[in-house]
Amino acid sequence: MTSQIKIPPYRIHVAIPGPFSGPLGYCHHSPVALGARCLVPLGRRSVVGVTVAPGPDGADYPIERLKPIGAVLDPGALLPADILALAAWLGRYYLHEFSSGFLLALPALLRKGGGAELPVEEWVTLTVPGVAILPDQLKRSVAQQQLIALLQDISTSTVRALRERGFSRGQLTSLVKKDLITIQIHQDDQPIAPTGTLFEPALELNNEQQLALDAVNREPYSPFLLEGVTGSGKTEVYLQAIERCLREGKRALVLVPEIGLTPQTIQRFQSRFQDRVVALHSGLSDAQRLSAWLQASLGQAAIVIGTRSAVLTPLPNLGLIVVDEEHDLSYKQQDSLRYQARDVALKRAHDAGIPIILGTATPSLESLHNAQTGRFGHLLLNHRAGGMALPGVETIDMRKQQHQNGLSERLLMRVADHLADGNQVLLFLNRRGYAPSWFCADCGWMADCVFCDAHLTHHRQGYSNICHHCGHREAPRKSCPTCHSNQVSAMGTGTERAEELLGELFPAVPVIRFDRDAASTRHKFVAQLERTDLPGPAIIVGTQMLAKGHHFERVTLVGIWDIDIGLFSADLRARERMGQLLTQVSGRSGRGERRGEVLIQTYYPDDPIFVPLKQHDYRTFANDLLAERQRSGLPPFGYLAVIRCDSAFADRAEARLQQMAHYLLSTKRVRVLGPIPALLSRRAGKHRFMLIVQSDKRSHLHQSLTPLHQHYPRDQQQVSWHIDIDPAELA
Numbered sequence: 001m002t003s004q005i006k007i008p009p010y011r012i013h014v015a016i017p018g019p020f021s022g023p024l025g026y027c028h029h030s031p032v033a034l035g036a037r038c039l040v041p042l043g044r045r046s047v048v049g050v051t052v053a054p055g056p057d058g059a060d061y062p063i064e065r066l067k068p069i070g071a072v073l074d075p076g077a078l079l080p081a082d083i084l085a086l087a088a089w090l091g092r093y094y095l096h097e098f099s100s101g102f103l104l105a106l107p108a109l110l111r112k113g114g115g116a117e118l119p120v121e122e123w124v125t126l127t128v129p130g131v132a133i134l135p136d137q138l139k140r141s142v143a144q145q146q147l148i149a150l151l152q153d154i155s156t157s158t159v160r161a162l163r164e165r166g167f168s169r170g171q172l173t174s175l176v177k178k179d180l181i182t183i184q185i186h187q188d189d190q191p192i193a194p195t196g197t198l199f200e201p202a203l204e205l206n207n208e209q210q211l212a213l214d215a216v217n218r219e220p221y222s223p224f225l226l227e228g229v230t231g232s233g234k235t236e237v238y239l240q241a242i243e244r245c246l247r248e249g250k251r252a253l254v255l256v257p258e259i260g261l262t263p264q265t266i267q268r269f270q271s272r273f274q275d276r277v278v279a280l281h282s283g284l285s286d287a288q289r290l291s292a293w294l295q296a297s298l299g300q301a302a303i304v305i306g307t308r309s310a311v312l313t314p315l316p317n318l319g320l321i322v323v324d325e326e327h328d329l330s331y332k333q334q335d336s337l338r339y340q341a342r343d344v345a346l347k348r349a350h351d352a353g354i355p356i357i358l359g360t361a362t363p364s365l366e367s368l369h370n371a372q373t374g375r376f377g378h379l380l381l382n383h384r385a386g387g388m389a390l391p392g393v394e395t396i397d398m399r400k401q402q403h404q405n406g407l408s409e410r411l412l413m414r415v416a417d418h419l420a421d422g423n424q425v426l427l428f429l430n431r432r433g434y435a436p437s438w439f440c441a442d443c444g445w446m447a448d449c450v451f452c453d454a455h456l457t458h459h460r461q462g463y464s465n466i467c468h469h470c471g472h473r474e475a476p477r478k479s480c481p482t483c484h485s486n487q488v489s490a491m492g493t494g495t496e497r498a499e500e501l502l503g504e505l506f507p508a509v510p511v512i513r514f515d516r517d518a519a520s521t522r523h524k525f526v527a528q529l530e531r532t533d534l535p536g537p538a539i540i541v542g543t544q545m546l547a548k549g550h551h552f553e554r555v556t557l558v559g560i561w562d563i564d565i566g567l568f569s570a571d572l573r574a575r576e577r578m579g580q581l582l583t584q585v586s587g588r589s590g591r592g593e594r595r596g597e598v599l600i601q602t603y604y605p606d607d608p609i610f611v612p613l614k615q616h617d618y619r620t621f622a623n624d625l626l627a628e629r630q631r632s633g634l635p636p637f638g639y640l641a642v643i644r645c646d647s648a649f650a651d652r653a654e655a656r657l658q659q660m661a662h663y664l665l666s667t668k669r670v671r672v673l674g675p676i677p678a679l680l681s682r683r684a685g686k687h688r689f690m691l692i693v694q695s696d697k698r699s700h701l702h703q704s705l706t707p708l709h710q711h712y713p714r715d716q717q718q719v720s721w722h723i724d725i726d727p728a729e730l731a
């Protein structure tokens with residue numbers, strides 16, 4: 001008896017989570033659209049993958065030995081061709097698992113195999129009386145008047161969209177009771193056509209803004225660096241460039257740093273455009289993220305505004321990309337697939353043949369170099385938009401000052417003056433917690449983390465000593481373990497202590513703190529931001545969270561409490577970051593009607609970093625750094641990768657990197673430095689080493705590094721390692 005098993009005739013290539021360098025082959029009884037998800041067997045498990053084009057060696061494996069696909073989850077392509085191509089490029093370029101770009105492109109629920117349908121929505125429509133009524137007739141409620149006026153403008157909307165605009169369920173219900181609107185439930189997956197119609201008129205551009213806007217042409221791929229001093233009105237240029245893009249029926253993608261995507265930012269876009277704006281950020285639940293993603297990919301949104309991973313959002317007929325604060329560190333993912341979203345955005349714009357605007361007051365050295373060598377158009381806004389002058393910047397020589405916990409008399413007096421004038425003051429202290437160390441005044445002992453090569457930070461809230469690297473916590477010792485003295489206490493000043501001190505000095509003034517503890521969630525962060533809107537003087541104190549493009553209308557004094565530690569960091573980019581941070585933080589001063597002032601406390605007032613920064617000359621500062629980079633062949637004049645390796649056994653980690661160094665040197669295409677211990681040489685019980693790999697040619701770097709994954713399995717003998725292409729820091 002012969003039984004004939006019929007082999008499904010179609011060969012399907014699927015990108016699957018795991019350490020594979022290409023797609024895996026499966027078979028199926030019918031063709032499957034590229035970009036659809038399917039459920040496939042992998043060992044004993046069943047996993048969700050994405051169908052893709054065959055890899056280089058995908059065609060020759062005998063089809064009878066392929067396993068059949070378990071189920072096809074999508075009727076057509078879920079990821080369009082442009083995103084598939086970009087996702088494949090991501091894995092290759094960043095030398096990571098083949099599937100990582102595809103998985104990054106999908107919202108979590110879709111990665112887990114969930115359905116890709118938009119949830120049903122509640123739609124609000126005006127009734128006949130609702131169309132006819134004059135909003136003023138709703139005498140008692142301003143909100144209801146605004147709601148009716150809005151609906152009369154846009155005719156229909158979802159309850160969700162109205163709530164995003166700040167209207168409440170109760171206000172809607174009142175209008176239903178008055179028979180002015182109806183709410184109906186149905187699903188809508190029809191794309192809309194962007195129109196660029198505005199709710200509020202655009203601002204009249206000043207000369208520089210107009211020149212910048214006019215330069216952003218419609219030609220195929222044209223990248224621009226929009227370098228505009230703080231408060232120069234870069235956002236208005238984005239808004240008007242987007243308006244023109246929507247008028248042509250195309251869509252726009254806007255990337256912002258994580259902390260910059262506040263309800264205020266989203267509102268700024270929503271109150272300008274009648275077209276739908278969809279936001280993608282880490283504050284969304286999985287279901288909300290899925291809904292936003294589907295709206296974007298179905299073409300229901302005209303503008304998508306999002307953080308790092310939004311760069312891979314499918315958007316039909318994309319016409320413009322904007323990357324705000326392009327220098328921001330949050331664009332670089334620091335684990336797993338270590339991509340740089342700004343660079344991915346450039347690649348996306350290039351492949352789509354569309355303009356892209358990178359905006360900032362403090363360009364990254366890479367972007368500045370690209371602009372100065374003509375690879376990017378260079379658009380300049382040298383003046384503040386409202387005609388306000390940039391703040392005066394001065395240093396305070398701490399060697400000559402009396403101080404209380406690091407707050408000098410001079411700065412304290414100026415704080416008091418500005419508060420007395422009814423203004424707000426912003427104090428920057430890049431150190432969270434109560435104090436950076438727990439210290440014995442008799443012998444100098446300091447509390448260290450048992451798992452890391454680092455001191456513990458003292459936190460008053462919760463009264464504990466915490467390691468900021470691994471999260472280890474312990475109760476502060478009351479006596480010194482070395483000399484048994486009881487003279488142990490917190491030493492130095494962090495934001496928590498600064499808040500306490502300022503509260504004692506200015507009991508009548510609210511102190512609003514921003515750091516990862518006081519603003520640990522998006523919600524808390526926004527609540528703190530809202531407190532800064534209350535009338536009257538206030539002190540805002542916090543870490544670099546404060547530096548990211550926030551527009552505090554009434555801040556007239558910015559005080560830099562302590563940045564000296566940043567002057568001596570060993571990291572390649574430490575000075576670049578320092579200059580950016582100082583410029584950005586200083587730029588929060590004097591943005592409203594009153595002239596601002598900036599005071600920088602330092603024990604090193606002669607450090608050359610302060611000379612250009614006092615004159616608001618970020619460019620000279622950056623060009624000095626560029627000259628140094630050129631001398632040493634560092635980016636953007638050469639190409640870098642870091643291989644980091646860690647293990648509970650220091651010798652094993654070091655030996656693994658030693659082997660890699662030998663191999664890499666044998667390719668004769670790269671220079672290798674190391675293995676050397678990482679800046680934090682032990683973290684969470686693991687010893688950490690790194691290898692710095694450098695080349696004058698990008699292709700040489702990739703050719704040398706690509707084979708490493710085959711030669712050295714990633715996690716073996718308790719050693720794990722990864723490659724970081726274009727590292728943001730060498731730490």
Ligand SMILES: Nc1ncnc2c1ncn2[C@@H]1O[C@H](COP(=O)(O)OP(=O)(O)OP(=O)(O)O)[C@@H](O)[C@H]1O
Pocket residue numbers: 203204205206209228229230231232233234235236360361385386548549550551587
């Ligand atoms: N053409 C204009 N006329 C009048 N006011 C303007 C104009 N353009 C922008 N503004 C106002 O100037 C202020 C600063 O603008 P915006 O926040 O866009 O600056 P920015 O360049 O993004 O600054 P930063 O880089 O510091 O975040 C805003 O209040 C904005 O409304």
Ligand SMILES: [Zn+2]
Pocket residue numbers: 449450451452454467468469470471472683684
């Ligand atoms: Zn630790």
